[in-house]
Amino acid sequence: MARRVSTRRKAITTLAAWSVGFLIFFPILWTVLTSFKTEAQAIADPPLFLGFDWTLENYAVVQERSDYLRFLWNSVIIAGGSTLLGTMVAIPAAWAMAFVPGKKTKDILLWMLSTKMLPAVGVLYPIYLIFIQLGLLDSRIGLVVVLMLCNLPIIVWMLYTYFKEIPGEILEAARMDGATLREEILYVLTPMAVPGIASTILLNIILAWNEAFWTLNLTAAKAAPLTAFIASYSSPEGLFYAKLSAASTLAIAPILILGWFSQKQLVRGLTFGAVK
Amino acid sequence: MATQHSRAAARLMMAPAVVLLLGWMLVPLIMTLTFSFKKYLPLKGGDLGWVGFENYIRFFTASAFWPSVLSTLILVGGVLAITVVLGVLLALLLDQPFWGQGIVRILVIAPFFVMPTVSALVWKNMFMDPVNGLFAHLFKAFGAQPYDWLSQSPLLSIIVIVAWQWLPFATLILLTAIQSLDSEQLEAAEMDGAPVLARFGYIVLPHLARAITVVILIQTIFLLSIFAEIFVTTQGSFGTKTLTYLIYQRVLESQNVGLGSAGGIFAVILANIVAIFLMRIVGKNLDA
Amino acid sequence: MGQITLNQVTKSFGDVEVIPPLDLQINDGEFVVFVGPSGCGKSTLLRLIAGLEDVSSGEIAIDGTDATHVQPARRGLAMVFQSYALYPHMSVRKNIAFPLKMAKMDKAEQDRRVANAAKVLNLTDYLDRRPGQLSGGQRQRVAIGRAIVREPAAFLFDEPLSNLDAALRVNMRLEISELHQTLKTTMIYVTHDQVEAMTMADKIVVLQAGRIEQVGSPLELYNAPRNKFVAGFIGSPKMNFIDGADAAQFGAHTIGIRPEHITLSTTEGLWQGRVGVAEHLGSDTFLYVHVNGLDPLTVRVSGEVGVRHGDTVFLSPDPAKLHRFDAQGLRQS
Numbered sequence: 001m002a003r004r005v006s007t008r009r010k011a012i013t014t015l016a017a018w019s020v021g022f023l024i025f026f027p028i029l030w031t032v033l034t035s036f037k038t039e040a041q042a043i044a045d046p047p048l049f050l051g052f053d054w055t056l057e058n059y060a061v062v063q064e065r066s067d068y069l070r071f072l073w074n075s076v077i078i079a080g081g082s083t084l085l086g087t088m089v090a091i092p093a094a095w096a097m098a099f100v101p102g103k104k105t106k107d108i109l110l111w112m113l114s115t116k117m118l119p120a121v122g123v124l125y126p127i128y129l130i131f132i133q134l135g136l137l138d139s140r141i142g143l144v145v146v147l148m149l150c151n152l153p154i155i156v157w158m159l160y161t162y163f164k165e166i167p168g169e170i171l172e173a174a175r176m177d178g179a180t181l182r183e184e185i186l187y188v189l190t191p192m193a194v195p196g197i198a199s200t201i202l203l204n205i206i207l208a209w210n211e212a213f214w215t216l217n218l219t220a221a222k223a224a225p226l227t228a229f230i231a232s233y234s235s236p237e238g239l240f241y242a243k244l245s246a247a248s249t250l251a252i253a254p255i256l257i258l259g260w261f262s263q264k265q266l267v268r269g270l271t272f273g274a275v276k
Numbered sequence: 277m278a279t280q281h282s283r284a285a286a287r288l289m290m291a292p293a294v295v296l297l298l299g300w301m302l303v304p305l306i307m308t309l310t311f312s313f314k315k316y317l318p319l320k321g322g323d324l325g326w327v328g329f330e331n332y333i334r335f336f337t338a339s340a341f342w343p344s345v346l347s348t349l350i351l352v353g354g355v356l357a358i359t360v361v362l363g364v365l366l367a368l369l370l371d372q373p374f375w376g377q378g379i380v381r382i383l384v385i386a387p388f389f390v391m392p393t394v395s396a397l398v399w400k401n402m403f404m405d406p407v408n409g410l411f412a413h414l415f416k417a418f419g420a421q422p423y424d425w426l427s428q429s430p431l432l433s434i435i436v437i438v439a440w441q442w443l444p445f446a447t448l449i450l451l452t453a454i455q456s457l458d459s460e461q462l463e464a465a466e467m468d469g470a471p472v473l474a475r476f477g478y479i480v481l482p483h484l485a486r487a488i489t490v491v492i493l494i495q496t497i498f499l500l501s502i503f504a505e506i507f508v509t510t511q512g513s514f515g516t517k518t519l520t521y522l523i524y525q526r527v528l529e530s531q532n533v534g535l536g537s538a539g540g541i542f543a544v545i546l547a548n549i550v551a552i553f554l555m556r557i558v559g560k561n562l563d564a
Numbered sequence: 565m566g567q568i569t570l571n572q573v574t575k576s577f578g579d580v581e582v583i584p585p586l587d588l589q590i591n592d593g594e595f596v597v598f599v600g601p602s603g604c605g606k607s608t609l610l611r612l613i614a615g616l617e618d619v620s621s622g623e624i625a626i627d628g629t630d631a632t633h634v635q636p637a638r639r640g641l642a643m644v645f646q647s648y649a650l651y652p653h654m655s656v657r658k659n660i661a662f663p664l665k666m667a668k669m670d671k672a673e674q675d676r677r678v679a680n681a682a683k684v685l686n687l688t689d690y691l692d693r694r695p696g697q698l699s700g701g702q703r704q705r706v707a708i709g710r711a712i713v714r715e716p717a718a719f720l721f722d723e724p725l726s727n728l729d730a731a732l733r734v735n736m737r738l739e740i741s742e743l744h745q746t747l748k749t750t751m752i753y754v755t756h757d758q759v760e761a762m763t764m765a766d767k768i769v770v771l772q773a774g775r776i777e778q779v780g781s782p783l784e785l786y787n788a789p790r791n792k793f794v795a796g797f798i799g800s801p802k803m804n805f806i807d808g809a810d811a812a813q814f815g816a817h818t819i820g821i822r823p824e825h826i827t828l829s830t831t832e833g834l835w836q837g838r839v840g841v842a843e844h845l846g847s848d849t850f851l852y853v854h855v856n857g858l859d860p861l862t863v864r865v866s867g868e869v870g871v872r873h874g875d876t877v878f879l880s881p882d883p884a885k886l887h888r889f890d891a892q893g894l895r896q897s
Contacts, residue, residue, distance in 0.1 A: 014374035021383035043408040092289035100286035117551035119501045121520045122540035123304035149300040173649035177663035178637035191653040210391040212504035230393040234508040248394045259389035
């Protein structure tokens, strides 16, 4: 039973929690605010918090000078494509492991997870070489495949845990009720599995969107997603704070929104079920 | 009700995922292993034949090796210390009842969703810049000399940036673990006369032990391969060259593939040592 | 019709034989309860009848036709699961109608049957809710509704009340019994609770380690248990067992006497003992009496008696209600 807490104590906790939360969130808030300033206001000392002339100019400039939308589109294709492809491969595998477990199922699952632990830098050159030979360097399709393979273990794992939660008795009930295998999958399993599949897709889009080893090393101008685009601001454009902020805000906004929806799945997806 | 028929179907359904991952693991790994025993310089003639363990010897005896191990240890250790300690405190705080829990949770988690290149650049330019950075403004406001974070304490700066990104992860997992603690256990301890600190030490912390272990293991695996944050801030200079970055430079910048591959194999072995411990915990949970 | 015959049915999981060869006859319209301690194979037996598990050998016939290898859905049986197994994404209406939809029944007939079942089970007001919005008892009724609409040859219940609290369990017990009176359909009901078995069954099948220990009406089992296991399992509080000289005096290896068949006296009797704990229920008093050389004996006395902890009392068994068992634990005639 949750105990009742005195209002005074609750007020103090509230103050402390909000302060900490604000502090942790501040860099993001500051970036978003700066993106609406002029360059001069962005570096003003003392810093301007809200009392500045709000402008959308930076966003226009970012798009105009560097064709921001192209990088955004690359990110969408790479993150979305790798996740969907991975999900298509993972659904049957997770399904089989959850509903027809064999003696080796657990070993296979753990082995799959262990491939996620492989440091990318250890296989950087072979992948680089394969990409050159197949003409995949700086191509979206190449990155879609690599990120799909990177995240496949997590996708399989998450789907497995979701499928595992569907109680066997429900499937037996459907069988008693006269559902054929096809009807069982169509009317009972799929509707129950859809929320899990959706969460899995959501979290893996986020992971792929933010992936910054392969995207930096395997792309140049053509297929570069937002991670690489932002990296190009490291110098000297980075000194234009307002534009850097505008570009950054655009790059993180969609994923922040998706991320807030997926916070519960985060624990499941990234701890491999080791914490519940 | 697993019949012979459904088992065959199950194998067929698993095949694509298994084959893909097997290929993804084995092909590049075998290539790296092969390269590591060769003199391989793509820009100076390519494959120049077998050299035995020479690459390994050169990699381990290079003047850059021990500093890179040290940087890696400091980076990983520093981030772990900050995220675990602050994570526990933050989780304890957020577990208390207060107004606006949902919103604060969102604020705290947000940094995890910021892409690494963005967070590194924003911190580097807008906070740590010695002239226009917010910290410089802050120092000046208090009459202190602005501090050039990234050239004077480069490793610390990177630790701060990475810790900011991973603190939400640690907090979220530890919060989940705290919430699974049976409150009757705490009330029992209270009835037994344990004061707040003792309750934390004897009940809460042991309960969190496993979650903390998991946080440490998972973060270690990801932190060992930190790349983008170094790439866009210091490019590995000023003692921020971690193992990962060193190998990256050997392979792609100086194009000494043999040498880099030897380092790569070392990194794989290192990550696997951590992974074994993590897999044990995961495996145990699978049985439960 | 709902007549089910099991002929030399066995079930093994790998090398472990959970049901040794077993014969059982269930007549049309009977309320049969499988009862036994957990792990006795009663649920497995039910699942064999349902077709959710394949028999390892033997035959199952339903209404005279061999159904051993018939798919679960084609056996004409309906099952109510322990977890209710409701489809969480469907409304109550859709849950109940699901088997009818699977049978491709026309929509009007589906609606009619669902409405009918809802009326019988008091679910009319909840038809558009999801299972997650219902209480435990209501979920239970939806699960039963889903079984009723199929108009099956027999209902199978797998510990359906074990997830309900005590008060609700008594209510649902009555509702299921009433349902059986109305429908007059064969029901097979699995439970580990002998009270449920005694109150609901026409015929009780007592199982232990996959073997049938005894089949009979509740009163047959109560009055003439075939062995010590059944004697100890049926009846509450448990029957007292006495070995040794005190048993030999009645010509048996072991004697059993139910707590309600012992007379209490403060002056004279066969056994002298000291009262330990006394449980006062108002209607009855249960006394736990320590007798020298014997295990504590439980005595049930109607109403209130004026004995307290530490009092000396005398006990005498009712000779007509005494059960005699031989060294193998079997009943002596």
